[in-house]
Amino acid sequence: MRSFPPCSEWAERLVLRSADLSPQDLAARTAHVRTCLSCQAAQQDYDLLELRIRALPPPAFKPLPRLIPSLLEHQETQEEQEDEHTDSSASGNAIIHRFPGKRPSFAPLLSGLLVASIIGAVLVSSLLLLRSQQTTLVAGTLPCASGSIAMSGSSALYPLAQAVARSYQDKCAGASIFVNQSSSSSGLYDVETGTIQIGNSDIVAPARYKNLVDHPVAAVIFAVALNPALRTITNLSRQELQGIYQGSIHNWKELGGPDLPIRLFSRPSTSGTRVTFEQAVLGKPESLPLGPTHVEVDRTDMVADAVQKTPGAIGYLDVTVAMQYGLKVVSLDHHAPSPSLVRSNVYTFWSIEHMYTRGVPAPKSLTDAFIHYMGGNSAQEIATSLGYVSYQQMQGKAVVTHSYSVADA
Amino acid sequence: MSDQRDESLVLQAQAGDQDAFEKLYRLYNNRICLYLARMIGKDEIAAELTQTTFLKAWQALSGLRQPGGFVGWLYTIATNEARNYQTKSQRLFLVSWESYDEDSEEVSQDGGLDDHVVQQEEEELLRTALAMVSINYRTCLVLYIVEGRSQRAIAELLDINENTVCKRIARGKEELRTIYRRLEHEYATFLRKKVKEGR
Numbered sequence: 001m002r003s004f005p006p007c008s009e010w011a012e013r014l015v016l017r018s019a020d021l022s023p024q025d026l027a028a029r030t031a032h033v034r035t036c037l038s039c040q041a042a043q044q045d046y047d048l049l050e051l052r053i054r055a056l057p058p059p060a061f062k063p064l065p066r067l068i069p070s071l072l073e074h075q076e077t078q079e080e081q082e083d084e085h086t087d088s089s090a091s092g093n094a095i096i097h098r099f100p101g102k103r104p105s106f107a108p109l110l111s112g113l114l115v116a117s118i119i120g121a122v123l124v125s126s127l128l129l130l131r132s133q134q135t136t137l138v139a140g141t142l143p144c145a146s147g148s149i150a151m152s153g154s155s156a157l158y159p160l161a162q163a164v165a166r167s168y169q170d171k172c173a174g175a176s177i178f179v180n181q182s183s184s185s186s187g188l189y190d191v192e193t194g195t196i197q198i199g200n201s202d203i204v205a206p207a208r209y210k211n212l213v214d215h216p217v218a219a220v221i222f223a224v225a226l227n228p229a230l231r232t233i234t235n236l237s238r239q240e241l242q243g244i245y246q247g248s249i250h251n252w253k254e255l256g257g258p259d260l261p262i263r264l265f266s267r268p269s270t271s272g273t274r275v276t277f278e279q280a281v282l283g284k285p286e287s288l289p290l291g292p293t294h295v296e297v298d299r300t301d302m303v304a305d306a307v308q309k310t311p312g313a314i315g316y317l318d319v320t321v322a323m324q325y326g327l328k329v330v331s332l333d334h335h336a337p338s339p340s341l342v343r344s345n346v347y348t349f350w351s352i353e354h355m356y357t358r359g360v361p362a363p364k365s366l367t368d369a370f371i372h373y374m375g376g377n378s379a380q381e382i383a384t385s386l387g388y389v390s391y392q393q394m395q396g397k398a399v400v401t402h403s404y405s406v407a408d409a
Numbered sequence: 410m411s412d413q414r415d416e417s418l419v420l421q422a423q424a425g426d427q428d429a430f431e432k433l434y435r436l437y438n439n440r441i442c443l444y445l446a447r448m449i450g451k452d453e454i455a456a457e458l459t460q461t462t463f464l465k466a467w468q469a470l471s472g473l474r475q476p477g478g479f480v481g482w483l484y485t486i487a488t489n490e491a492r493n494y495q496t497k498s499q500r501l502f503l504v505s506w507e508s509y510d511e512d513s514e515e516v517s518q519d520g521g522l523d524d525h526v527v528q529q530e531e532e533e534l535l536r537t538a539l540a541m542v543s544i545n546y547r548t549c550l551v552l553y554i555v556e557g558r559s560q561r562a563i564a565e566l567l568d569i570n571e572n573t574v575c576k577r578i579a580r581g582k583e584e585l586r587t588i589y590r591r592l593e594h595e596y597a598t599f600l601r602k603k604v605k606e607g608r
Contacts, residue, residue: 005583050582
């Protein structure tokens with residue numbers, strides 16, 4: 001491509017389609033381009049780029065064919081219960097408004113409480129009474145709150161969050177819980193800024209998130225996993241992993257394996273899994289530059305998929321997902337990942353999974369009810385069945401030593 | 410006709426009719442997904458952001474005073490989602506050239522790349538370059554190039570002056586051209602270096 005910009009007086013007319021120009025402008029442009037090499041080159045480049053952008057394949061990923069119906073239900077109820085959050089991203093200059101649903105809005109009442117202190121006590125009592133009518137008890141001690149909340153963050157916690165959310169919704173018909181996965185850092189940011197109600201994280205929130213309240217829910221066991229064809233590699237020491245992740249070990253034959261280049265699949269620095277890997281296993285940050293043999297991928301399932309399909313690949317991820325994908329899970333310093341070795345902290349590549357809320361959830365709100373449910377026996381049984389270690393079974397000392405975090409920016 | 414249909418659906422949705430909003434989702438989710446995919450250059454993230462865009466639209470629907478402006482408003486939310494994503498991740502700009510050269514086995518014997526690999530690399534360069542154009546220019550550029558809208562239609566959609574649209578498209582195209590040329594040069598230099606190193 002040529003490097004000269006078009007003449008400034010023609011720049012705007014040069015980019016437009018013929019149909020967007022008047023016949024006079026079109027004729028004038030054509031005449032000018034014939035004689036101006038810079039504009040000629042620019043127009044050719046613009047046309048070429050436009051053609052090639054139009055020829056790009058359609059997106060490989062499609063959104064869900066339908067919005068999750070339950071996601072839209074009872075939105076207004078939750079908004080009444082949760083603190084009102086503003087979000088500048090919803091519109092260029094608008095905040096997220098309360099939806100004008102059929103249920104009565106308590107917002108005016110709340111304002112009235114602040115202004116009319118004389119009748120405050122009466123109104124508060126009324127308000128609590130009204131709210132309590134939205135919370136029912138089923139199955140013994142399970143508080144069922146209605147409304148809609150969203151959570152996102154750690155992809156390592158995603159399977160558990162999703163399963164427990166489903167379990168809660170099965171029992172509480174009026175509850176709608178949307179679970180998404182991104183990264184621990186995104187989850188923390190999103191809950192701090194009020195985009196979501198619960199932020200899932202593998203790491204402790206950095207001090208800059210001053211409003212977040214931690215609800216530890218389980219321990220997740222991570223593993224170093226290899227492409228299934230690397231059958232002969234059963235154990236890696238910390239020194240060997242440091243060598244791999246610093247770039248001093250390039251080929252599996254150096255570790256007694258086949259003559260195959262080592263291909264690394266890491267997570268971005270926003271990932272709690274990566275922070276845990278660096279702090280619990282490597283003892284230092286990953287320093288190997290990205291390149292043909294070192295790639296970052298965004299989520300746990302993407303690591304699993306990449307390691308499964310790439311000869312010579314190594315990655316680190318939730319052990320359950322690694323096993324679901326049939327990856328070769330290796331021992332670290334001759335300790336295989338297992339709940340018992342995690343509980344005793346002999347196997348050290350694990351982390352406490354946290355659910356963060358912005359402030360203490362409003363009593364009897366869906367967020368509050370769900371967080372309580374998460375700590376209950378049903379949810380902890382689900383955690384165990386999915387390969388997590390119940391938080392109730394974790395020893396205090398081990399938990400403290402695994403409270404990983406990242407430095408404040 | 411479609412404006413009247415949209416307006417009617419938006420009014421129904423504002424009255425609490427979820428089916429009406431679901432219809433709006435079905436009408437526009439693919440278009441928003443394509444828009445976001447070109448805005449950020451990452452298909453999988455675009456699909457997620459599409460979902461988020463509609464959820465935020467639902468949450469904020471009562472604040473939409475002109476139901477006829479729903480689609481433009483939706484694009485504004487999507488654009489903000491794209492901006493937020495790029496601000497937060499900043500990963501787009503941290504990818505090294507080497508990450509484009511992921512499969513050494515596909516380098517042919519003369520040191521060049523196979524045709525299909527070259528095509529994929531070029532597409533990736535193009536996506537990346539487009540996603541690096543200033544966001545105000547990029548919004549108009551994507552609507553103009555990808556969706557094939559006229560500058561007047563873009564002006565109406567985004568509720569901005571037609572001249573502004575024209576300026577943004579012009580500046581966006583030149584910016585895209587400059588960025589693409591730079592990326593192309595850097596990548597070619599990288600490949601030459603690799604070949605010299607005897608790959």
